[in-house]
Amino acid sequence: MKVHLKALGCRLNEAELEQWSQGFRAAGHAIVTAAPDADVVVLNTCAVTQEASAKSRRLLNRLYRENPAAKLVVSGCYATLQATEVANTLGVDLVVPNTEKDQLPYKVMETFALPVMPEIATEPGENSLFVRGRHRAFIKIQDGCRYRCTFCIVTVARGEERSRTEASIIEEINQLTEQGVQEIVLTGVHVGGYGSDLADSSLHSLVQRILAETDIPRIRFASVEPWDLPEDFFALFSNSRLMPHMHLPIQSGADSVLRRMARRCKTTEFSQLVSQARSSIPGFNVTTDIIVGFPGETEEEWRETVNFVEQMGFGHVHIFTYSPRAGTKAAGLANPVIEALKKQRSQELHQLAECSQQAWLQQQVGKTVPVLWERSREQDGQLIYTGYTPNYCKVITSPHDARDLENQITTVRLSLASQEEGVLLGV
Numbered sequence: 288m289k290v291h292l293k294a295l296g297c298r299l300n301e302a303e304l305e306q307w308s309q310g311f312r313a314a315g316h317a318i319v320t321a322a323p324d325a326d327v328v329v330l331n332t333c334a335v336t337q338e339a340s341a342k343s344r345r346l347l348n349r350l351y352r353e354n355p356a357a358k359l360v361v362s363g364c365y366a367t368l369q370a371t372e373v374a375n376t377l378g379v380d381l382v383v384p385n386t387e388k389d390q391l392p393y394k395v396m397e398t399f400a401l402p403v404m405p406e407i408a409t410e411p412g413e414n415s416l417f418v419r420g421r422h423r424a425f426i427k428i429q430d431g432c433r434y435r436c437t438f439c440i441v442t443v444a445r446g447e448e449r450s451r452t453e454a455s456i457i458e459e460i461n462q463l464t465e466q467g468v469q470e471i472v473l474t475g476v477h478v479g480g481y482g483s484d485l486a487d488s489s490l491h492s493l494v495q496r497i498l499a500e501t502d503i504p505r506i507r508f509a510s511v512e513p514w515d516l517p518e519d520f521f522a523l524f525s526n527s528r529l530m531p532h533m534h535l536p537i538q539s540g541a542d543s544v545l546r547r548m549a550r551r552c553k554t555t556e557f558s559q560l561v562s563q564a565r566s567s568i569p570g571f572n573v574t575t576d577i578i579v580g581f582p583g584e585t586e587e588e589w590r591e592t593v594n595f596v597e598q599m600g601f602g603h604v605h606i607f608t609y610s611p612r613a614g615t616k617a618a619g620l621a622n623p624v625i626e627a628l629k630k631q632r633s634q635e636l637h638q639l640a641e642c643s644q645q646a647w648l649q650q651q652v653g654k655t656v657p658v659l660w661e662r663s664r665e666q667d668g669q670l671i672y673t674g675y676t677p678n679y680c681k682v683i684t685s686p687h688d689a690r691d692l693e694n695q696i697t698t699v700r701l702s703l704a705s706q707e708e709g710v711l712l713g714v
């Protein structure tokens with residue numbers, strides 16, 4: 288059977304795709320890149336914003352139109368929160384809620400009576416990473432979250448914290464390393480909570496074991512809530528295989544807003560965490576998320592956020608305009624911010640974020656750093672490669688010779704690229 292896998296939304300959804308593709312391939316099924324070629328199409332949906340839900344619905348309809356004969360399987364947050372609606376959507380054959388998604392390949396094979404044993408033996412540990420053209424793999428280390436931030440629908444959809452064992456994570460990383468993957472990104476809903484449900488385990492011990500028991504050249508973290516980090520966490524970064532960048536979502540620069548959001552970190556604690564990281568790790572890059580127009584956000588609170596972003600020197604700010612999600616506490620909060628004001632604040636923050644990013648990139652100019660090259664394209668007869676520095680700055684380069692740089696780590700000197708925003712030039 289040919290299976291097509293597609294994900295929308297977060298990196299966790301992407302990481303799950305990798306796991307499912309391993310499950311299908313281990314049973315002898317093939318992963319195909321085009322939906323019209325597939326016998327089974329699986330969509331991992333997202334519901335983090337209203338727009339993400341709408342996009343999930345649109346994609347579902349499109350996948351059905353492209354291949355009405357295929358079995359259509361839907362999982363993920365949107366499929367879990369709107370299970371009945373999704374199950375009744377034209378063409379949908381099976382809905383797998385988040386609580387059962389770890390067994391998705393098995394459920395699909397069982398429901399559609401597909402063979403669960405390999406027809407053709409696959410190499411042990413072979414997976415779809417290179418089939419899908421990836422040089423960086425997302426490793427799901429845990430799922431779920433014990434917190435209830437008032438805007439967050441993901442935590443409602445994903446349930447309590449569940450961690451994978453350290454041994455199974457190490458095994459997956461070793462398989463990926465053997466296949467030539469150069470970089471892994473440790474992913475989860477609440478990464479800082481890793482190990483809380485296991486005996487004798489923590490994020491600290493997991494990272495220590497990955498460093499000791501694997502040879503993966505680069506290790507990153509995806510988004511990590513800025514609390515619950517182990518005491519001596521930043522000391523781990525003295526090993527240069529741990530990349531000096533973290534995405535720490537603060538969400539607002541006003542403590543009163545953070546309180547209404549039920550966040551577990553206030554601005555002073557966040558600043559202290561960032562100072563700690565920057566003083567112990569050279570070139571440490573901090574990026575963040577900000578929600579604009581949370582219910583009741585006053586002009587004063589907004590100015591506090593602007594000042595906070597100005598002071599923090601973020602390498603990148605991911606800006607979300609707040610929109611209420613049914614099922615969250617924030618949806619019922621008083622004094623919603625009017626759309627026009629949200630738009631105005633978002634524009635102001637975009638400008639500020641751009642200046643902050645430019646200033647950060649300017650600080651990188653002149654440094655000589657190793658870059659993992661990922662993709663190439665042709666421009667005016669020249670091959671242009673894109674890659675990332677250890678501290679996650681995007682770099683482009685055009686080699687003088689005909690060397691294939693894809694999936695290679697080479698050292699370049701950085702200068703500012705003017706033609707494309709937010710990009711450095713490697714020479």
Ligand code: SF4
Binds near residue numbers: 432436442
């Ligand atoms: S900590 Fe993160 S995942 Fe958990 S409730 Fe808050 S925003 Fe959602």
